[in-house]
Amino acid sequence: MTAVDFDIVFVALPQIGRDLEFSEQSLQTVVSAYTVVLGGFLLLGGRAADRLGARRTFFAGLAVFGLSSLAAGLAEGPTALVLARAVQGLGAALLTPSTLKLVTTHFAEGAARNKALAIWGAAGASGAAVGALGGGVLTSLLGWEWVFFVNVPLMVIALASAPALLGKDAATGPGGFDLPGAVLATAGFTLVVLGLVSGPEIGWLTVRGLAAVVLGVVLVGLFVLVESRTLDPLLPLSIFRNRNVGAATTGAFLFMGTVGTQYHLFTTYLQTVLGYTPLTAGFAFLPLSVCSLLASMKLVPLLLGRLGIRSTLVIGMTGVTVSMVVLALGMSVDGSYWAVLPGVLLWGTSAGLAFPALFVSVSTGVALERQGIASALASTAQYLGSAVGLAALVAVATAGVGPDATSDSIVAGLRLAGLVAAALTLAGAVLAAIVLRPRTETAVPKAQTENA
Template identity: 50%
Template structure:
């Protein structure tokens, strides 16, 4: 349980640690102001493009095997990123880190869903969510410290020993995988179509604001991505052994999780962006100060994951956790909109920050609990990959739309200078719109079965338990 949480910590740290180093990376590696975003975006393209194939590889080739491979990719790409002397090399390293994440994320969730009893699984999800929240603390704070005292390279180098420790722990504490099904039946055409569609859609959504939504590049990239997506679903309907079986979309818990994650990630990605702009561009915080300003949010998020979520799920079920979490995140965005101003004081923002952390920390693991609730053991990897793919696309779309809202009243021409009050007005409007969208998304939670209904279904379906064969036994943890 602790080891899988540690793997999730690596994922979360790697996602957050690079933000505070961006200004120094831009100066020392030679990125332009426009191209610097690709230090972050390249990771998202690699992650979002490979999640489906990563999830299916976990199901077919084994979760432990793929998790070890993921950590190896993380370690090697982190070393390459720290040694990179040009923008192209650093972006390539970030793409490979994203590929590692596309294996790591579904592998950790698959091991949680197949390695623990029902009672222990809830605790494992709580620790998994806590690790994700604490990664935001460690990433923001340690990233600032490493950048200030050792240089930007160390936000990459720090991952290498962490990956080695995790690999050693996995090899010594988890049994070797038994390959699920016939690995030769892997749906290669479907994998290529899914990877191409996801990559182009994420790339198009991320690069759209820079290239222009009406530009030929953006239109062509998104159109080809959509066409590949349509081709993927058409192929999967006729394939005997599909990458993403159509029956998965009939699982109420998974489909609801995909929809909620899409809305949630768009809101939460924008919330991070708006908060950073408020702190640095409006209030004049340094990167280190901005990182430290995330401490209250991240600390409360750990409380939401590790304390509040188990309490709510045990008493009222996952549906209530999803509804309450989305309602809380939406409320936090509206409170943030009301508290933003041209003042340099952090205190008016604190109530929104605490609400944000508590409810985001609670709902994040709950969404993936719902995603895997109906899936069979050999479907856990692809189910979690579908959910995380939704997060990547929803995050990119939501952030693009809400940033456009924030910038709608500003002069974006080269050399333009906007009044701080106008910037704040745009931030407030974007936060308000995002908050209303999140609250509306909360009502999707009622598609999930209530705790009582789920218990009744279990009773109806209960039957004499068959003898457990060796192949059906849960993963053993030494």
């Protein structure tokens, strides 16, 4: 649901704006409030999973996410909705690393974990497409409130069933939360994400734009300095001795920066150029969602077992690169959905391969007591990449496109942004090929190298 919730709101935004009387400039805060808090608190959520236990953190995240979803659906004004969305982001920041740690600690490294992470990754890989479709259906049939209300019964079912399905947390051992590190990391990443999502809306030369990014980067730099001198750090820098962690974190940043933005670019093409309604545009993502699910659940375990992490990830990211080129070339003013469908099918299949492989990589060779922070690190890179990619690629797509832009100029901008995204994704594939260990080196003994 945390993956779906990131995109399900997009389709409902116009109706939310009308009903709650948001201004044109403030409507985007419905999305950014969730993104900013989620991106800022992920490392703290990962630390909570490692120190308090993944099961406890998971329960806390479910409760926070469910209650805030109810509050969002009941909101009667802009302030109430934005605050509820911010709390939703906090719940998601607790849920994301704890769910991944529950998977990685309950399944031994190898085939069993690969299969479990493939199922987990299927939800993430198809989440945006499911969100776009679900948002269109719910908004059209029941109203915008139900893009939030739909979370409540799901959270209730999860809270009711999880105690019987999840074993008790193992003893976590001594150690605290590293308060100075937690404050610096949370403030730093929150400001960076705030600046990145605010810059395109209100202008980069503002306090909420470039100034927030610069201050956030300074705080993140101080965070790294503090971590290097702390006996029990929030983020042990020794974790980067594991090449898989560094490569997966960078890969997640690049992958989500391009693939995450591709949803926005493709939606713009469908609705602005082809004239699709939100509901029809949502259904246009259905083939992508199906391909992502099938690739993640059927192909990923097979390829990981036969080829290893590096080859699976390189195949997935290279496929995404090709799909972006095919999509860009298929866009035209008088085009049709059939012209871009081959790119959509390849996009869904390739993303379904790459997304789970990234998180298999980041968990491989990492000690059990550090699985929470490792997953949070990759997730933080994922959401930072999404924010950076959206800001940069939308700027490319809209450069020179004014309020009275013609369809020709809009398509030209979307094509250019798609080709730039393809180049960046290809760079991520090359990086994975160079940095990740070959298949014969991925088996790491329990005495983890990054603990040395």
